[in-house]
Amino acid sequence: MRPTLLFRCFVLAIFVIGNAEPRAAQSPPSVRNPSSPGVERVSINDNRFAAGALDRGSLTIPLEVREGEWHPDGDADPGVVVNAFAVEGAPLQVPGPLIRVIEGTTIRATIRNRLTEPLFLHGFYSRPTASAEPEPPLVIPAGAVRQIEFVAGAPGNYFYWADSARDVSLPERPAPDTQLSGALVVDARNGSTNDRVLVMTGWRDPRVVDGERVTVIRFLINGKTWPHTERLTYDVGDSVRIRVLNLSFAVHPMHLHGFYFRIDSRGNEHADSTFSSQSSPHLVNTERLPSGQTLSLTWIPTRPGNWLFHCHFIGHTQRQLQLDGRPAPPPDEHHAVNHAIEMMAGPIVGITVRSNGGNAARSDSIGRRTLRLMARVDSGGSDTEPAYGFSLEENGGALPPRPPYLPGPTIVLQRGEPVSITVENRLPEATAVHWHGIELESYYDGVAGFSGNGQQIAPAIPPGGTFEARFTPPRSGTFIYHTHVDEFRQLQAGLSGALIVVDSRGAFDPSRDFVLMVTTPRRVADANVVLLNGTLTPDAREMHVGERYRLRLINLHTYRPNLRMRLLRDGRLLTWRALAKDGMDLPSDQAIVGPAEVQMGNGETYDFEFVPDAVGEQLFEVRGMGGALLVSMPVHVTAT
Ligand SMILES: [Cu+2]
Numbered sequence: 038m039r040p041t042l043l044f045r046c047f048v049l050a051i052f053v054i055g056n057a058e059p060r061a062a063q064s065p066p067s068v069r070n071p072s073s074p075g076v077e078r079v080s081i082n083d084n085r086f087a088a089g090a091l092d093r094g095s096l097t098i099p100l101e102v103r104e105g106e107w108h109p110d111g112d113a114d115p116g117v118v119v120n121a122f123a124v125e126g127a128p129l130q131v132p133g134p135l136i137r138v139i140e141g142t143t144i145r146a147t148i149r150n151r152l153t154e155p156l157f158l159h160g161f162y163s164r165p166t167a168s169a170e171p172e173p174p175l176v177i178p179a180g181a182v183r184q185i186e187f188v189a190g191a192p193g194n195y196f197y198w199a200d201s202a203r204d205v206s207l208p209e210r211p212a213p214d215t216q217l218s219g220a221l222v223v224d225a226r227n228g229s230t231n232d233r234v235l236v237m238t239g240w241r242d243p244r245v246v247d248g249e250r251v252t253v254i255r256f257l258i259n260g261k262t263w264p265h266t267e268r269l270t271y272d273v274g275d276s277v278r279i280r281v282l283n284l285s286f287a288v289h290p291m292h293l294h295g296f297y298f299r300i301d302s303r304g305n306e307h308a309d310s311t312f313s314s315q316s317s318p319h320l321v322n323t324e325r326l327p328s329g330q331t332l333s334l335t336w337i338p339t340r341p342g343n344w345l346f347h348c349h350f351i352g353h354t355q356r357q358l359q360l361d362g363r364p365a366p367p368p369d370e371h372h373a374v375n376h377a378i379e380m381m382a383g384p385i386v387g388i389t390v391r392s393n394g395g396n397a398a399r400s401d402s403i404g405r406r407t408l409r410l411m412a413r414v415d416s417g418g419s420d421t422e423p424a425y426g427f428s429l430e431e432n433g434g435a436l437p438p439r440p441p442y443l444p445g446p447t448i449v450l451q452r453g454e455p456v457s458i459t460v461e462n463r464l465p466e467a468t469a470v471h472w473h474g475i476e477l478e479s480y481y482d483g484v485a486g487f488s489g490n491g492q493q494i495a496p497a498i499p500p501g502g503t504f505e506a507r508f509t510p511p512r513s514g515t516f517i518y519h520t521h522v523d524e525f526r527q528l529q530a531g532l533s534g535a536l537i538v539v540d541s542r543g544a545f546d547p548s549r550d551f552v553l554m555v556t557t558p559r560r561v562a563d564a565n566v567v568l569l570n571g572t573l574t575p576d577a578r579e580m581h582v583g584e585r586y587r588l589r590l591i592n593l594h595t596y597r598p599n600l601r602m603r604l605l606r607d608g609r610l611l612t613w614r615a616l617a618k619d620g621m622d623l624p625s626d627q628a629i630v631g632p633a634e635v636q637m638g639n640g641e642t643y644d645f646e647f648v649p650d651a652v653g654e655q656l657f658e659v660r661g662m663g664g665a666l667l668v669s670m671p672v673h674v675t676a677t
Contacts, residue, residue, distance in 0.1 A: 076105070076106045076118075077103065077104075077105040077106065077128075077129060078105060078106055078107075078108070078116075078128070078129075079105040079106060079107035079108070079116075079119065079121050079128070079129040079130065079131050079216075079260075080128040080129065080130055080131075081130075081131060081259065081260040081261060082130040082131060082132050082133070082134065082135065082219075082259065082260060083259055083267055084132065084135045084220060084233070084234035084235070084236060084259055085135075085233070085234075086135065087135050087136065087137035087138070088124050088134035088135055088136060089124070089134075089136065089144075089146075091138070091142075094141070094142055094143060095142065095143040095144075095145055096136070096138050096142055096143070096144045096145065097145045097146075098124065098134070098136060098144065098145070098146045098147075099124060099125040099146070099147045099149075100122055100123070100124060100125065100133075100134065100146060100147065100148045100149070101122070101123055101124075101125045101148065101149035101150070101151055102120055102121070102122055102123075102148070102149070102150055102151060102152055102156055102199065102201075102217065103120070103121065103123060103129055103151045103152070104118060104119070104120055104121075104151075104152065104213075105118070105119065105121050105129040106118055107119045107121065107129075107131050107216060107260070109240060109255045109257055109260065109261060109262055109360075110255075110261075110262055110265060110360070111265050112265075114360075115359070115360050115361065116360075117212070117240070117242070117360055118213065119131070119212070119213050119214075119215070119216045119217075119240075120152060120199075120201055120213050120214055120216070120217055121133065121216050121217065122134055122199075122217060122219055125147075125149060130219075130260075131216040131238070131257075131260040132216065132218050132219050132220065132236040132238060132259060132260055132284070133197070133216075133217065133218055133219025133220075134219055135219065135220050135222070135234060136197070136219065136220070136221045136222070137220070137221075137222040137223075137224065137230075137234075138189045138222075138223060138224070139189075139223070139224050139225075139226055139228075140189060140190065140191065140192050140223050140224065140225060140226060141188065141189065141226075142188070142189045142223075143186060143187070143188050143189075144161075144185075144186065144187055144188070144189055145184070145185075145186045146161060146184070146185045146186075147182055147183065147184050147185075148161075148175075148177060148182065148183050148185065149181075149182040150177040150178065150179060150180065150181055150182070151180070152179055152201050153179050153180075154179055154201040154202040155176055155177065155178050155179055155201065155202065156176070156177040156179075156199050156200075156201050157174040157175075157176055157199060157200050157201070157203075157204040158174055158175045158176075158177060158183075158197070158199045159171065159172075159174045159197060159198050159199065159207075159306065160195065160196055160197030160198060160221060160306055161175060161185045161187060161197055162187050162307075163187045163188050163189065163190040164189070164190040164191050164193065164195055164223065164307055164308065164309070165190060165191055165307070165308055166307050166308075169307075169308070170307065171306050171307040172307070174199075174204055176204075189221075189223045190223065191223065191309065192223045192224060192225040192228060192309070192311070193222075193223055193302065193304050193308070193309025193311065193331075194220070194222055194234075194280045194282055194302065194304055194309055194331040194332075194333060195220075195221040195222070195223065195304070195306060195307070195309065195331075196218060196219060196220050196221055196236075196282050196284055196306055196331070197218070197219050197221050198210075198217055198218040198219075198284060198306075199214065199217040199218075200214040200217065201213070201214055201217075207284065207286070207306075207328060207329050208285075208286035208287075208328045208329070209286070210286070212240055212241060212242040215238060215239060215240045215241070215285075215286070216238055216240065216260070218236065218238055218284040219236070220234050220236050220280070220282055222234060222280065229278065231276075231278065232278035232279060232280060232333075233269065233278070233279050233280070234279075234280045234282070235258050235259055235279060235280065235281050235282070235386065236258070236259055236260075236282045236284055237256065237257065237258055237281065237282065237283045237284060237285050237289060237326075237384055238256075238257045238260070238284050238285050239254070239255065239256050239257070239285030239286045239287055240254070240255040240257070241253065241254045241255075241286070242254075244362050246361075246362035246363065251358060251362050253357065253358045253359075253360060253361075253362050254357050254358075255357065255360075255383070256285055256287070256289070256348065256353045256383040256384040257285075257383075257384065258384050258385070258386055262382050262383050262384075263347075263354070263381055263382050263383055263384070263385035263386075263387075264377075264378045264381070264382075264385075264387070266385060266386050266387070267386070268386075268387045268388070268389060269386060269387070269388045269389070270388075270389045270390075270391065271338055271388065271389075271390050271391070272390070272391050272393050273338055273339060273340070273341055273390055273391065273392055273393040274337065274338075274339070274393060275337065275338065276335060276337055277335065277336045277337065277338060277388075278333070278334070278335050279333070279334050279336075279346075280331065280332070280333050281326060281331065281332050281333075281334070282331045283326045283327065283328055283329065283330055283331070284328075284329070285328060285384075286328055287328060287350070287353065287598075288325060288326065288327045288328065288350065288598040288599060288638065289325075289326050289348040289350060289353065289384055289598075290323050290324065290325045290326070290348065290349045290350060290598050290638030290639045290640050290641060291323065291324050291325075291326055291332075291346065291347070291348060291349070292322060292323040292345075292346070292347055292348070292349040292473075292640045293322050293323075293336065293344065293345075293346050294322075294344045294345045294346075294471070294482050294484065294488075295340065295342075295344050295475075295476060295477060295479065295482055296322065296336055296338060296339075296340075296344070296476060297320040297321060297322050297336075297476075297619070297621055298320070298321065298322070298324075298334040298335065298336040299318045299319060299320055299334060299335045299336070300312070300319040300320075300321060300324060300332055300333070300334055301332075301333040301334060301335055302331075302332060302333040303330065303331070303332050304330070304331045304332075305329050305330050305331065306329060309331065311333075316626070317624030317625075317626050317627060318624070319627075320618075320619075320621045321618055321619045321621070321641075322473075322474050322619045322620075322621075323349060323619055323638065323639075323640040323641045324638075325598065325636070325637070325638030325641065338388075338390040340390065340476075340477075340478055340479065341390045341391060341392035341393075341479065341490050342389075342390055342478065342479020342480065342482075342488065342489060342490040343387060343388070343389055343390075343479055343484075343487050343488060343489060343490070343494075344387075344388045344389075344390060344479060344482070345377075345385060345386070345387060345388070345484055345487065346385070346386045346388055347381075347383075347384060347385035347386065348383065348384040348385070349638065349639040349640030350595075350596060350598050350638075350639050351524045351525050351528060351595035351596060351639065352525060352595060352596040353383045353384055354381050354382060354383045354384070354385055354524070355381075355382065355383070355524070355525045356368075356380060356381070356382045357382055357383070368380055375486045376467070376469070376484075376485035376486040376487075376497045376521075376522050376523075377484050377485060377486040377487030377488075378486060378487070379486075380522065380523055387487065390479075392490070404455060405455040405456055405457040405507065406431075406450075406451075406454055406455065406456045406457070407431070407456075407457050407459075408429060408430065408431050408448070408456065408457070408458045408459070409429070409430040409431070409435075409458070409459045409461060410427055410428075410429055410430075410448070410458055410459070410460050410461070410470065410518075411427060411428045411429075411430065411435065411460075411461045411463055412425060412426075412427055412460065412461070412462050412463060412464050412468050412470075412498075412520075412532060413425065413426060413427070413428060413440075413442055413463045413464070414463065414464060414465070415440050415441055415442045415443060415530075415531060416440040416441055417441075417559075418530065418559070422529070422530075422559055422560050422561065423526070423530045423559075424443075424530060424531060424559055425442070425464055425527060425530035425531045425532050426440070426441065426442020426443050426445060426530075426531040426532070427442060427445040427446060427531075427532065427534055428442055428446065429446040429448060441571075442531065443531045443559075443568075443571035443572075444531075444534060444554065444556075444568070444570045444571025444572075445518070445531070445532070445533050445534020445535070445571070446534055447534060447535045447536075447537055447552055448518060448534065448535070448536045448537070449537045449538075449539060449542060449545045450510050450536065450537070450538045450539075451510075451538070451539060451540070451541060451542045452510055452511065452512060452513045452538050452539065452540055453509060453510070453511070454509065454510075455507070455508075455509045456507070456508060456509065456510070457505055457506070457507050458470075458505070458506045458507075459503050459504070459505045459506075460498060460503060460504050460505075460506065461498075461502075461503045462498040462499065462500055462501065462502050462503070463500075463501075464500060465500055466500065466523070467485070467497040467498060467499050467500065467522055467523075468497065468498055468520050468522045468523075468527060468532065469483050469484070469485040469495070469497050469498055469504065469520065469521050469522045470483045470504075470506065470518055470519070470520060470521070470532075471483030471484060471518070471519055471520070471521035472506065472508065472516065472518055472536060473516055473517035473518065473519060473536070473640065474514070474515075474516035474517060474536075474619055474620045474642065475508055475510055475516055475536070475538075476510075476511050476512075477506075477508035477509075478507075478508065480493060480494075480495050481495070481506040481507055481508055482495070483495070483506070483521045484521050485497035485498075485521065485522055497522050510538040512538065512620065512621070512622075513538045513539050513540050513620075513622075514537075514538055514617050514619075514620025514621060514622070514642075514644070515535065515536075515537060515552075515589040515590075515591065515617065515620050515642040515643075515644050516535075516536040516537070516538065516620050516642065517533065517534070517535060517536055517554075517591055517593055517640070517642065518533065518534055518535075518536045519532060519533035519534075519593060520532035520533065524595070525595055528556065528557060528593065528595050529557045529558075529559060529595055530559060531556075531559060531571070533554075533556055533593050534554075535552045535554050535589065535591060537550070537552065537589065538620070548579075549584065549585065549586050549587065550586075550587050550589065551578065551586060551587065551588050551589065552570065552589045552591070553569060553570065553588060553589065553590050553591065553602070553657065553670075554569070554570055554571075554590075554591040554593060555567050555568065555569055555591065555592050555593065555594055555597075555600060555602075555659055555667075555668070556568045556571070556593050556594060557594050557595045557596070558573065565665070565667075566667050566668055567594060567597065567600075567659060567661075567667040567668050568668070569659060569668045569670055573668060575668065575669075575670040576670075577670070577671035577672065577673055578657075578670065578671075578672050578673070579672075579673050579675065580647075580649045580655070580672055580673070580674045580675075581649070581674070581675055581676065581677045582649050582650065582651065582652055582674060582675070582676055582677055583648065583649070583650070583677055584648065584649070584677065585646055585647075585648050586646070586647045586648070586649075587616065587644060587645075587646055587647075588604070588613065588644065588645045588646075588647055588657075589642065589644050590602050590635065590637065590642060590643045590644070590645070591641075591642045592637040592638065592639055592640070592641055592642075593639065593640065594639055595639070596639075597639070597661055597662075597667075598638045598639050599636060599638070599661065599662045600636065600637045600638075600659055600660070600661060600667070601634060601635070601636050601637075601659070601660045601661075601664075602634070602635050602637060602643075602657070602658075602659055603633060603634040603657070603658050603659075603660065604633035604634075604647065604655060604656070604657050604672075605633070605655065605656045605658065606651075606653060606654070606655045606656070607653075610632045610633050610634055611632075611633040611647070611655065612630050612631060612632060612633055613630070613631070613633040613645040613646060613647040614628060614629065614630045614631075614645060614646045614647075615627065615628050615629060615631065615643070615644075615645055616628060616644040616645060616646050617642075617643070617644035618641070618642070618643055618644075619641060619642050620642060633645070633647065649674040651674065652674050652675055652676055653674055654671060654672070654673060654674075655671070655672040655673075655674055656669055656670070656671060656672065657669065657670045657672055658670075
């Protein structure tokens with residue numbers, strides 16, 4: 038194992054913890070080896086089948102809570118003891134049994150508490166609630182059983198959850214209670230049930246290993262971590278419908294590779310808002326999903342291949358400590374070939390889209406604009422905190438020709454113009470580049486060891502190697518290019534940049550087009566601030582009164598999913614007009630003027646139009662959770 042891995046595990050423990058401190062472990066870790074004799078195994082619930090018995094408008098569902106051994110990684114890997122729900126007499130399930138009924142159905146549930154502590158049960162009530170708040174929990178003493186009857190109200194994605202011993206909020210539950218969660222889906226009378234329900238949970242266990250305090254963390258989708266999560270399979274042209282419920286303790290900005298998806302609803306435990314079919318579509322490729330929130334999405338895959346749907350909080354998708362607190366085992370020597378399977382973990386779903394027999398789009402290199410993107414070692418790095426960066430070459434000389442290579446050069450492409458970008462790896466380690474937000478063929482998508490189709494899978498680029506990516510960007514907007522190999526390390530080292538697509542190449546004017554990209558500082562010592570366009574101290578920019586400026590905001594930080602970007606004068610927010618989200622132009626009813634502030638998860642981009650109306654000093658600032666100022670950039674506004 039490289040020394041950097043151990044160091045990174047320590048760093049990760051700092052950065053993947055959510056906003057609520059878990060209770061310290063009172064007892065030795067409850068980690069069990071596979072197949073501990075006499076211990077009940079928890080089964081994985083893929084949420085495809087509703088639990089309970091339906092009869093003439095009533096659902097009868099007998100539930101109980103017991104203790105069992107759950108295997109969040111592979112089935113042959115160690116497990117941990119957790120409390121979980123089961124249909125009475127049936128195996129325990131993580132996530133809990135799916136309760137799914139048509140609106141108006143009466144739900145008759147019994148819940149038996151087989152734990153030795155009282156159970157606090159949340160979520161068994163009609164929606165919407167009278168108070169517009171979640172209803173208080175039902176307390177079930179140890180060993181007791183309770184009956185609950187309620188009518189499933191408004192259609193939507195809801196959930197139930199519980200904790201034992203003492204009642205805390207959903208994100209504050211201690212490790213053994215984190216999997217006491219299940220989906221409660223209420224379908225409209227005429228609604229389609231041809232969809233998938235993905236319940237995201239989290240598990241974290243603080244403990245002391247070899248005298249050091251560590252926190253072991255897992256983020257799951259339907260009870261498993263990548264690569265053990267279910268692989269979803271569709272055909273080109275299918276209508277993919279997915280309901281995502283974040284019942285974990287952290288924010289997950291969920292990113293789909295290669296396509297936009299339509300957000301159809303957003304909700305929480307007690308309320309859901311379905312966007313009207315009359316309103317304009319909400320099209321994104323990344324949606325920030327805080328703890329306790331839900332969404333429904335629709336997506337029609339039009340290109341075959343392997344695609345990822347994953348959390349873009351990179352700390353969550355990095356390999357974690359083993360369940361007992363020891364460092365993750367070293368990756369196989371061939372991980373450069375098998376990167377996606379070996380080097381990623383956590384809340385990731387792989388989606389295979391099968392070709393429907395039509396010819397795949399051809400991508401020969403005739404008539405393509407040719408660029409060369411070089412991943413290079415930058416100045417000022419160290420073994421534990423490497424400094425990497427990109428330089429860009431077209432028709433000869435590279436920009437920049439020598440260090441520093443931070444920030445990554447902005448790549449400006451023209452909509453509809455075929456491009457070939459050869460990525461050349463001059464690093465001492467493997468890498469690959471993902472074209473984040475670009476609608477392209479899977480093989481060029483940049484997830485080493487995963488992107489591609491059938492037997493043709495894109496490899497990582499070994500040191501000294503190259504990979505040619507070919508695509509034709511179909512729309513103008515603000516996108517990102519970044520490494521998709523060993524991302525926590527390589528992104529922090531500097532391997533990212535802005536990818537701007539414009540209607541015509543001359544349309545990009547850096548004096549009016551402001552790319553404002555936030556990334557992680559290279560040194561952990563700078564972790565209380567962030568980089569804006571590659572620097573902690575950005576130079577002032579100039580604007581003129583009455584002119585139109587396009588602000589292209591990008592959050593590509595590895596672990597700050599709550600950044601607030603603001604534009605102020607004299608301490609007061611200015612106003613701007615929303616133009617685009619994730620590179621997709623907003624329909625006119627969403628392209629509205631509002632206060633110049635936006636909250637951004639990792640992997641999101643937003644475009645705003647700003648017209649200064651007075652001379653003076655303005656400030657663009659980036660703040661974190663709790664309002665801490667992370668970086669700021671002065672803007673001088675002068676007369677035209
Ligand atoms: Cu996440």
